[in-house]
Amino acid sequence: MRRAGQQGLAVALLLGVLGAADAGVAADSASQAIEATYAARHYGQVAISPDGHRVAWIETRVGKDGVPDGKTEIYVADNRPGAAPVRVTAAAAGQYATEANLAWAPDSAALVFVSDAARADHGDLYLTTLAGTAPRRLTHADGVLASPSFSPDGKRLAVLYTEHANRGLGPLAAAAHETGEIEEAVFEQRLALVDLASGRIDPVSAADLYVYEYSWAPSGDHVAIVAARGDGDNNWWRASLYRQDLRGGPMKLLYKPTLQIASPAYAPDGLHVAFIEGLMSDEGSVGGDVYWVPAGGGTAENLTPAVKSSAAALHWGAQGELIVGAIIGGDTAVEKLDTTTRKLTTLWRGPETVTAGDWSVDVSLARDGQTSAVVRSSFAQPPQVAAGPIGAWRALTHANDAVKPAWGKSVSLRWNSDGSDVQGWLTYPADFDPAKRYPLVVQVHGGPGDAVTPQWPDQGSSAMALAGSGYFLLQPNPRGSFGQGEAFTRGNVRDFGYGDLRDILAGVDEALRSAPVDPARIGVMGWSYGGFMTMWAVTQTARFKAAVAGAGIANWQSYYGENKIDQWMVPFFGATVYDDPAIYARSSPIQFIKNVRTPTLVLVGDSDAECPAPQSYEFWHALKTLGVDTRLVVYEHEGHAFKTPAHQKDRARRTVAWFDTHLR
Numbered sequence: 218m219r220r221a222g223q224q225g226l227a228v229a230l231l232l233g234v235l236g237a238a239d240a241g242v243a244a245d246s247a248s249q250a251i252e253a254t255y256a257a258r259h260y261g262q263v264a265i266s267p268d269g270h271r272v273a274w275i276e277t278r279v280g281k282d283g284v285p286d287g288k289t290e291i292y293v294a295d296n297r298p299g300a301a302p303v304r305v306t307a308a309a310a311g312q313y314a315t316e317a318n319l320a321w322a323p324d325s326a327a328l329v330f331v332s333d334a335a336r337a338d339h340g341d342l343y344l345t346t347l348a349g350t351a352p353r354r355l356t357h358a359d360g361v362l363a364s365p366s367f368s369p370d371g372k373r374l375a376v377l378y379t380e381h382a383n384r385g386l387g388p389l390a391a392a393a394h395e396t397g398e399i400e401e402a403v404f405e406q407r408l409a410l411v412d413l414a415s416g417r418i419d420p421v422s423a424a425d426l427y428v429y430e431y432s433w434a435p436s437g438d439h440v441a442i443v444a445a446r447g448d449g450d451n452n453w454w455r456a457s458l459y460r461q462d463l464r465g466g467p468m469k470l471l472y473k474p475t476l477q478i479a480s481p482a483y484a485p486d487g488l489h490v491a492f493i494e495g496l497m498s499d500e501g502s503v504g505g506d507v508y509w510v511p512a513g514g515g516t517a518e519n520l521t522p523a524v525k526s527s528a529a530a531l532h533w534g535a536q537g538e539l540i541v542g543a544i545i546g547g548d549t550a551v552e553k554l555d556t557t558t559r560k561l562t563t564l565w566r567g568p569e570t571v572t573a574g575d576w577s578v579d580v581s582l583a584r585d586g587q588t589s590a591v592v593r594s595s596f597a598q599p600p601q602v603a604a605g606p607i608g609a610w611r612a613l614t615h616a617n618d619a620v621k622p623a624w625g626k627s628v629s630l631r632w633n634s635d636g637s638d639v640q641g642w643l644t645y646p647a648d649f650d651p652a653k654r655y656p657l658v659v660q661v662h663g664g665p666g667d668a669v670t671p672q673w674p675d676q677g678s679s680a681m682a683l684a685g686s687g688y689f690l691l692q693p694n695p696r697g698s699f700g701q702g703e704a705f706t707r708g709n710v711r712d713f714g715y716g717d718l719r720d721i722l723a724g725v726d727e728a729l730r731s732a733p734v735d736p737a738r739i740g741v742m743g744w745s746y747g748g749f750m751t752m753w754a755v756t757q758t759a760r761f762k763a764a765v766a767g768a769g770i771a772n773w774q775s776y777y778g779e780n781k782i783d784q785w786m787v788p789f790f791g792a793t794v795y796d797d798p799a800i801y802a803r804s805s806p807i808q809f810i811k812n813v814r815t816p817t818l819v820l821v822g823d824s825d826a827e828c829p830a831p832q833s834y835e836f837w838h839a840l841k842t843l844g845v846d847t848r849l850v851v852y853e854h855e856g857h858a859f860k861t862p863a864h865q866k867d868r869a870r871r872t873v874a875w876f877d878t879h880l881r
Contacts, residue, residue: 246623246647246685246686246687247682247683247685247686247869247870247873248870249623249685250623250624250647250678250681250682250683250684250685250686251677251678251681251682251685251866251869251870252283252623253620253621253622253623253624253681253685254673254674254675254676254677254678254681255279255283255284255285255676255677255862256283256620257599257600257617257620257673258276258277258279258599258600258614258616258617259276259277259285259600259676260274260275260276260277260592260600260601260602260614261274261275261276261277261289261317261574261575261592262274262275262317262318262319262573262574262575263275263573263574263581263590263591263592263602264319264320264321264328264573264581264590265296265321265581265582265583265588265589265590265604266321266325266328266583267321267322267323267324267325267583267584268324268325268583268584269296269583269584269585269588270295270296270325271293271294271295271296271325271347272293272294272296272581272590272602272604272613273291273292273293273305273319273321273328274291274292274319274590274592274602274613274614275289275290275291275316275317275319275574276289276290276291276292276616277289278290278313284676284862285676285862286313287315288313288314288315289314289315289316289317290304290306290313290316291304291305291306291316291319291330292304292305293305293328293347294613296588296590296604296605296613298611300613302613302614303347305328305330305345305347305352306332306334306352307330307332307334307335307343307351307352307354308332308334309334312334314332314333314334315332315333315338315340316330316331316332316333316334317330317331318330318331318340318362318363318364318365320365320366320367320374321367322367322371323367323368323369323370323371324371326346327344327345327346327347328344328345328347329342329343329344329345329355329365329367329374330342330343330345330352330365331343331362331363331365332352335354339358340358340361340362341354341355341356341357341358341362342354342355342356342358342362342365342374342376342411342416343355344413354416355374355411355413355416356411356416356418357416358378358418359380359381360378360379360380360381360382361378361379361382361406362376362377362378363376363377363379363406364376364377364430364431365411366431366433368433368437369433369435369436369437370437372413372437373410373411373413373437374410374411374413375408375409375410375411375431375433375440376408376409376410376411376418377406377407377408377409377428377431378406378407378408378409378418378420379404379405379406379407380404380405380407380420381404382404388450388500388781388782388826388827388857389827389856389857389858390826390856390857390858390860391822391824391825391826391854391855391856391860392781392824392825392826392856393824394824401448403447403448403449404449405424405425405426405427405449406427406428406429406449407420407421407422407423407424407426407427407428408420408421408422408428408431408440408442408461409421409422410463421461421463422442422444422461422468423468425446426444426445426446426468427444427445427446427447427448427449427452428442428443428444429442429443429444429445429449429453429456429479429500430442430443430479430480430481431443431461431481432481432482432483432490433483434460434483434487434512435483435484435485435486435487436487437463438462438463438464439460439461439462439463439512440460440461440463440483441458441459441460441461441471441481441482441483441490441512442458442459442460442461442481443456443457443458443459443478443479443481443492444456444457444459445457450781450782450826451781451782451783451784452784453477453500453784454477454497454784454785454787454788455784456474456477456478457470457471457472457473457474457478458470458471458472458473458474458478458481458490458492458510459471460490460512460514469514470514471490471510471512471514472492472508472510472517474494474517475494476494476495476496476497476505476788477494477495477496477497477505477788478492478493478494478508479492479493479497479500479503479505480492480493480503480528480529480530480531480577482531482532482533482539483512483533484509484512484533484537485533485537486537487512488511488512489509489510489511489512489556490509490510490512491507491508491509491520491531491533491539491556492507492508492509492510492531493505493506493507493508493528493529493530493531494506494508494517494519495527495528495666495703495706496666496703496706496707496710496788496789497666498664498665498666498667498746498785498789499663499664499666499667499785501575501576501577502576502577502664502666502667503528503529503530503576503577504527504528504529504544504666504667504668504699504700504706505527505528505703505706506519506520506521506522506524506528506703507519507520507521507528507531507539507541507554508520509556520539520554520556520559521554521559521561523702523704524561524702525545525546525701525702526543526544526545526546526550526552526700526701526702527543527544527545527668527699527700527701527702527703527706528541528542528543529541529542529543529544529577529578529579529699530542530573530577530578530579530580532580532582532586533586534553534582534586534587535584535585535586535587536586537556538553538554538555538556538586539553539554539556540552540553540554540564540580540582540586540607541553541554541561542571542572542577542578542579542580543578544578544668544670544699544700545563545566545700546629546631546640546700546701547568547629547640547641547642547668547669547670547671547694547700548566548567548568548569548629548670548671548700549566549567549569549570549571549578549670550563550564550565550566550567550578551563551564551565551566551571551580551589551607551608552564564607564608565607565608568595568629568671569593569594569595569598569670569671569672570593570594570595570670570671570672571591571592571593572591572592572593573590573591573592574592578670579591580607587606587607588604588605588606589604589605589606589607589610590602590603590604590610590613591603591604591610593610594671594672594673595671595672595673596622596624596626596627596642596644596671596672596673596674597622597626597627598673599617599620599673600617600673601613601614601615601617602614622681623647623681623685624644624645624646624647624681624684624685624690625644625645625646625647625648625649625684626644626645626649627642627643627644627645627671628642628643628645628731629641629642629643630642630643630691630724630727630728630731631727632723632724632726632727633723634695634696634719634720634723634724635716635719635720637696637701637705637708637720638701639693639694639695639696639720639723639724640693640694640700640701641669641691641692641693641694641724641727642669642671642691642692643689643690643691643692643728643731643732644680644681644684644689644690644691644692645684645689645732646684646685646686646687646688646689647684647685647686647687651733653733654733654734654735655687655688655689655732655733655734655735655738656687656688656689656734656735656738656739656740656876656880656881657688657689657690657691657725657728657734657735657738657739657740658680658683658688658689658690658691658739658740658741658742658876658880659691659692659693659721659724659725659739659740659741659742659761660680660690660691660692660741660742660743660747661693661695661721661741661742661743661746661747661750661751661754662692662694662698662743662746662747663743663744663745663746663747663748664697664698664745664746665697665698665709665713665717665746665789666697666698666699666706667698667699668694668698668699668700669692669693669694669698670700676862676865677859677862677865677866677868677869678869679742679765679767679868679869679872679873680692680742682869682870682872682873683872683873683876686873686877687881688876688880689728689732689734691724691725691728693720693721693724695709695716695717695718695720695721695724696708696709696716696717696720697709697717709789710788710789710790710791711789711790711791711800712804713749713753713773713789713790713804714749714750714753714757714804714806715804717750718750718753718754718757718758721750721754722758722760725739725760737762738762738880738881739760739761739762739880740761740762740763740764740765740876740879740880741754741755741761741763741764741765742764742765742766742767742872743766743767743769744767744768745767745768745769745827745828745857746770747767747769748766748767748768748769748770748828749769749770749771749806749828751764751765751766751767751769751817752766752769752770752771752806752817752836753804753806755806755812755813755814755815755817756806756808756809756810756812756813757809757812759814759815761815762815762816762879762880763815763816763817763875763876763878763879763880764815764816764817764818765817765818765819765820765871765872765875765876766817766818766819766820766833766836767819767820767821767868768820768821768822768825768827768828768833768857769806769819769821769828769832769833769836770806770828770832771805771806771807771832771833771835771836771839772805772806772807772832772835773786773790773794773801773802773804773805774794774798774801774802774805775831775832775835776828776829776832777793777794777801778794779829779831779832780826780827780828780829781826781827782826782827806836807835807836807839810836810839810840810843811843813839813840813843813845814845815845816845816846816847816875816878816879817836817837817840817845817846817847818847818848818850818871818872818875819833819836819837819847819848819849819850820833820849820850820852820868820871820872821833821849821850821851821852822851822852822854822855822856822857822859823851823852823853823854823855824854824855824856825855825856825857826856826857827856827857828857830851833849833851834849837849846879848875850868850871852864852867852868
């Protein structure tokens with residue numbers, strides 16, 4: 218095990234087998250590409266006021282060293298050309314805090330947000346009227362607050378409240394190291410009402426229920442909630458849709474889904490609750506069909522059966538239509554669904570990604586159902602906040618105007634695999650020369666319920682570091698991905714690794730037909746489910762000459778008992794590991810480990826709750842025992858999503874160095 222302090226030596230040793238000139242060029246190009254991902258300002262949530270006149274957004278703050286310092290900033294600007302943004306903060310003059318969770322009042326005269334300005338790592342609600350006065354602190358919470366939302370009449374404020382918790386975690390964060398007698402600690406996130414005068418927080422949902430999302434009824438007397446009993450991180454995959462009476466009445470079950478549900482949205486007439494249902498592997502990574510159910514209870518109806526897209530977010534428009542954020546064949550889109558005729562119309566679609574925050578394809582929609590705000594980016598265009606009519610957005614931010622990609626162009630590829638149409642993105646090397654042949658690295662996305670859509674890379678992206686240093690990069694969306702309908706997303710149920718690998722290998726063939734790729738110099742990499750697919754690929758084929766497996770899964774049987782979110786596997790495998798161990802063994806790379814000849818670098822965080830480090834140890838130990846060239850790097854106090862910039866950069870540099878060693 219090497220600690221982060223040894224990163225310089227390790228990279229130097231890996232590069233040492235290259236020629237000095239080539240190593241220097243590769244290292245310089247990789248560093249330029251890595252730094253390009255930090256050069257861009259990144260934006261989180263964006264929220265347009267209900268009247269459409271103002272837009273608020275969250276910016277990731279960058280410290281003096283040019284990397285994020287863990288703080289965020291809120292800005293508000295008028296939705297008009299040339300309007301100058303104004304910073305809004307609860308922090309003292311010259312100070313910064315972590316601030317997020319924006320929500321406008323229905324009359325657009327006030328904005329609430331969560332800030333830890335008063336207590337580090339402990340947020341409270343603040344309200345600002347944007348009239349030049351300091352935001353007013355509403356709460357003194359003993360716990361974590363999230364997702365505030367005003368009632369339709371603006372007289373009440375709802376929030377998700379996890380009492381006695383001192384910070385928000387979730388399965389992506391670094392897990393605590395447990396010692397002594399181990400007991401499951403359950404903190405329930407409850408729906409609560411906040412008194413705007415006193416700041417009193419009154420939980421209204423059941424004490425044994427974890428609430429993930431909610432939507433106000435137009436009357437303000439009820440909310441629709443997506444919730445489950447038990448540990449919140451682990452039971453989202455078992456959540457149901459309820460109606461919670463805010464007048465003290467009982468909670469009513471509206472719908473118990475077959476799969477996962479997200480994005481509840483009460484209809485303006487109060488008669489239905491719309492939502493998305495589909496096979497989803499991660500909370501927050503949403504994809505499925507659009508359903509609705511009568512608000513008083515009854516039979517749920519699929520409004521978009523057999524469509525070749527995946528709904529990711531829902532909003533009701535001004536005329537009773539649904540505005541749907543969607544993924545279509547690798548693009549993102551905004552669609553309109555007429556709930557009377559069931560007709561789905563594409564309002565905008567493009568080779569870029571639009572979001573209102575975090576993962577889901579989404580827009581922040583004004584009351585008129587047309588004016589909206591988004592954060593938009595592509596492989597070539599760094600993020601910007603934009604607003605305007607759907608599809609006719611105008612940039613409000615210009616901090617990234619001078620930032621350019623340090624990698625080549627990206628093109629969409631399509632190919633046939635087992636009779637299905639499959640899509641992926643091929644990114645060209647920087648300074649591409651058509652007279653040369655280049656190595657190719659395949660990056661498999663996580664999930665599997667997710668999709669690669671064109672967006673500016675995450676900070677410290679290993680993939681774009683490769684494209685910036687002389688590699689073609691193929692990012693396929695094989696079966697199991699979003700973007701081509703529910704049947705395609707369910708295509709790897711009880712078949713992890715088999716059909717999706719065939720899709721990926723067919724994509725490699727398409728890349729060879731489309732670009733000057735050297736077939737003898739192909740590598741594979743991935744993180745999370747992509748890490749599993751990397752481990753799986755090298756046990757199934759000798760086609761890949763080098764591999765980097767990040768936070769992978771070597772043994773589905775042992776993994777079931779090691780991770781803290783075991784419920785996600787049941788919809789995919791059809792049973793628990795205790796009821797059907799054979800189906801888990803069938804897709805476990807460790808069962809085929811003696812087939813491996815591919816040099817493989819294994820990376821993982823020591824506190825990963827989703828894909829625990831023992832899975833990486835198990836795979837690395839087997840390769841080392843069998844004499845396969847391998848390295849294992851474990852990063853201190855990192856969870857499934859790395860937070861420390863030094864670790865992010867080290868991971869990218871090691872990845873490039875490993876492929877340089879074996880593919881150049």
